[in-house]
Amino acid sequence: MWNLRKRSIFVAITLLISILLLSACAGDDSSSGSGDGDGGDIGSITLYSPETPELSKELAQKFEEVHGGDVSVHYAGTNVLVNQMMAEKNNPEADVWYGGGGILPFEAAVDKDIITSYIPESAEDWEVVEDGIKMKHEDGYYVGTEMFVLGFAYNTELVSEEEAPKTWDDLLDPKWEGKIQFPNPAASGTATLMVLSYMMQNGEEEGWEYFQKLTDQANSIPDSGSGPTKGAALGEAHVAVGFDFMAYEHQNNGETVDFIVPENTPILVNPATLVKDGPNPEGGKKFMDFMLSEEAQKVLADWYHIPINPDVESKTPLSVDKLKENAVDLDIDWVNENYDRIRDEWKSKIQ
Numbered sequence: 001m002w003n004l005r006k007r008s009i010f011v012a013i014t015l016l017i018s019i020l021l022l023s024a025c026a027g028d029d030s031s032s033g034s035g036d037g038d039g040g041d042i043g044s045i046t047l048y049s050p051e052t053p054e055l056s057k058e059l060a061q062k063f064e065e066v067h068g069g070d071v072s073v074h075y076a077g078t079n080v081l082v083n084q085m086m087a088e089k090n091n092p093e094a095d096v097w098y099g100g101g102g103i104l105p106f107e108a109a110v111d112k113d114i115i116t117s118y119i120p121e122s123a124e125d126w127e128v129v130e131d132g133i134k135m136k137h138e139d140g141y142y143v144g145t146e147m148f149v150l151g152f153a154y155n156t157e158l159v160s161e162e163e164a165p166k167t168w169d170d171l172l173d174p175k176w177e178g179k180i181q182f183p184n185p186a187a188s189g190t191a192t193l194m195v196l197s198y199m200m201q202n203g204e205e206e207g208w209e210y211f212q213k214l215t216d217q218a219n220s221i222p223d224s225g226s227g228p229t230k231g232a233a234l235g236e237a238h239v240a241v242g243f244d245f246m247a248y249e250h251q252n253n254g255e256t257v258d259f260i261v262p263e264n265t266p267i268l269v270n271p272a273t274l275v276k277d278g279p280n281p282e283g284g285k286k287f288m289d290f291m292l293s294e295e296a297q298k299v300l301a302d303w304y305h306i307p308i309n310p311d312v313e314s315k316t317p318l319s320v321d322k323l324k325e326n327a328v329d330l331d332i333d334w335v336n337e338n339y340d341r342i343r344d345e346w347k348s349k350i351q
Contacts, residue, residue: 042069045283048085048275050078050189051099052226052249055303059098062299063290069283077223078105078189079343085114085275094275095284098145098291101189101225101243102268103134104196106142107332108339109273116276117141120289131320132327135269135308144269145291147306149323150193152260153229153240153247165239167263168198172213180217181228182241185346190225192343194241197266199342200331208349215350233257248304248316261318267327269308 045063049056053075060071076084078100085094097115100106109115117140128138136143152171154164158179165171171180183191199207215221219237222228228240233250247259272291274284290296297307301314 042067042283042286043280044070044072045096045280045287046094046278047071047073047096047098047287048081048094049073049075049098050081050101050225051270052303055299056098058299058303059291059296062295063287066293066295067286067290069286071287077187077225079187079192082109082112082114085109086112089114092275092278095278095280096272096287097275098272099270101191101193102148102150102266102270103137103142103144103332104193104268104330104335104339105189106137106271106273107336110137110139110141111336114276115141115273118274118285118288119143120285120292122289122292131324132329133268133320134330134332136271142271142273143288143292144308145272145296146270146300146308147320147323148266148268148270149244149261149306149318149326150190150197150241150266151244151262153232153242153250153257154260155232155235155238156256156258158235158238161258161260164258164260165262166260168210168265170262171217171239171241172210176239177217178219179238180214180240181220181222181231181237182214182218183225183228184221184223185343187223188225190243191241192339193266193268195342195346196335196339197328197330199338200334201264201328204342211346211350229257244306244316244318245304252304252315261323261326263326264328265326266330267320267323268330270305 047060056073060073063071082105119136119140120143123136123143126135128134128136152165185191185195195211198210220231226246228237229242229246229250231237232240233255244259247257250257272288274288278284294312297309297312301307301312304316306314306316306318
């Protein structure tokens with residue numbers, strides 16, 4: 001009788017220990033992942049981005065740190081990525097597309113049917129256009145994450161601030177012959193923006209004449225939007241066409257480069273969008289939400305981008321208030337009608 005009672009007590013204790021161990025394991029599982037604890041539900045997210053690879057990877061790592069999941073970054077030039085998304089249209093591989101030299105390639109992508117509508121909750125109350133700058137698509141096909149300014153980087157050892165070009169026409173001055181670099185519009189969204197903006201202001205005939213002359217001034221036309229600024233920082237060019245943050249990144253690294261905001265130049269948001277029928281739409285939405293969060297905005301600010309969140313201070317000396325008078329009006333309807341045609345004609349018209 002005593003042995004039976006001992007055996008019963010032993011079984012009860014063993015059972016209790018097993019239940020406690022199982023509970024502890026279950027508790028561990030429920031708290032696995034990081035940040036808000038939903039990492040196990042997010043899965044893998046594929047991000048297409050033409051932005052600086054190190055920046056995109058830092059954003060991916062910050063997302064994983066805060067939310068868990070796994071973010072894979074695929075880097076290429078804007079137009080290359082758009083062509084890839086077109087080729088993958090029946091079987092998309094990307095979930096989110098972030099960045100492209102501003103809104104123009106995203107506007108053109110709406111008609112290509114490769115992106116879909118999603119606006120993070122934090123941007124739902126934004127006006128479509130604020131202070132003359134389009135902040136998001138009117139039907140929700142993209143949302144701005146930061147501000148970009150198209151202008152001129154110059155090597156401060158080779159060019160003084162006084163003699164640096166101040167207008168787009170200044171780039172045609174004979175003194176810059178063989179000393180300029182700008183990105184290839186057939187591959188770079190940055191350069192496509194440059195071409196379309198000039199033609200919107202001056203017409204196509206004058207535009208093609210201008211860019212043939214600018215091509216004759218150049219010593220290199222890299223495919224990458226950031227390539228020319230790097231060339232200026234290294235002394236391979238005196239002056240380069242690029243975005244503001246590109247110059248300030250090099251400046252921060254101790255290189256002798258600075259930036260000029262020219263008259264009548266594009267100032268616009270750089271967006272993120274959800275790829276249509278991507279493999280992980282919920283994860284993609286989560287990443288887009290994250291891009292407007294304080295964590296992501298601080299990452300962008302640390303890379304000298306002008307953050308969309310006014311509560312996050314950037315390292316760049318530029319601000320929206322300082323730039324308003326330099327901004328050129330962009331005819332978005334004209335862009336949508338002519339984006340692909342102008343880009344394709346570049347290959348045949350410019351030698």
